[in-house]
Amino acid sequence: MQADDRNLAQALGEARRWFDEALLAGLAACGAAPISATQVGLFSVLDLGGTTTAELARRMGVTRQTVHQAVQGLAKLGLLEQVPDPTSGRQRLVRRTVEGKRTHEEAERILAGAERELARRIGDDAVAALKSALAADWGPPAAAAR
Template sequence: MTTPARNLPQLLAEAKRWFDDALLASMRAAGEQPVTVGQAAVFAALDDEGTTVSALARSMGVTRQTAHQAVHALIGMGLLEQSPDPASARSRLIRPTAEGARVHRRAQNTLRVIEGVLAERIGSDAVAALREALTVPPGEPPLVDAP
């Protein structure tokens, strides 16, 4: 029996998992506090002015409860802090602490090195083409009728 070819979403998910595994293992090997993939994703969704948990959840594509759990775990680790949102008395803004900012910079540098490893394996032209293709706005998701 022939195994069906993996579709593009499966391939993208596997590639993301490869980067996540490399990043988290590299950070642990460097002596950083272990975090989950979901906790690491919080940092990618933060903006410089601070971000509400609701905005983090929307950006990450998870429930507010899931984002809240990740944020509070990171607060407990000393990587994030929360402060009142001047625009809303009911909201709190989430920001990295100085330690969280340091760890995030290290993670960004680590990802650049991991991307370099990928370029060595598949070629820098392939990585550049992949980056270019993935940065083109795909537009609204299509509604299709497949046979």
Template sequence: MQSTRRNLPQLLGEARRWFEEGLSAAMEAAGAAPVSATQAQLFAVLDDQGTTVSELARRMSVTRQTAHQAVHGLVAAGLLEQVPHPASARQRLIRRTQEGERVHRHAGVILERLEEQLADRIGREAVDALRATLETSWGRPPAPGPL
């Protein structure tokens, strides 16, 4: 008989989707242009001073091509811009436009509200414990060993 117990990565993925869907619905209700989950993730890992496409791809665990496509969609929407990299003539930095900064701040407020709604549903103590657990360093993943 197969176990119906979901593993921790599945549960974390479902929790992430809960926030992504709530954020997307709230942004759309506020009149913001729809963005894909990949584009929203890109916004979350983008440094304030700008980040290269290669670094974005690494942080998102996607191919460089996938990150590049997400960047181009957000540039076309007026939320991101590409600027010369100060240390490399061959690279460009991706950073938020003024409108992108406004949208990013608005998304942060929505995420705070979603966290409060979650606390109303499962309890403030549970949300605080979850946050404390996830903020704790887990160290490097263990080296593969015998199964």
């Protein structure tokens, strides 16, 4: 598919993959344990104090089973842990470990570098316009007009 044939949703998906690939390559270069794109996505929606698996699944648009598998993989790598939720006796929160926080900070540095590289390639104004458009309130999704 040529760039001109893509609709906006496809172009946004490809842009996201560009950043994911930059992040995964950067993490590998600094010696971090290999993680999947799903695990990267989980890290990006995790609250500082921790988040339930149900909320992570909602934010990621995946099943709780998918989140559970991603959490288990990241826990085995020492990046996440599950702790009791102080507001609920039945739920547990997923949160970053000390190593997970360090890895998250490294990921933020890598993504900032990728953004700078994108600005070098397409221009500061184009990156600023993208960020502005993506930060705008789009309202709820509407049925496509025919």
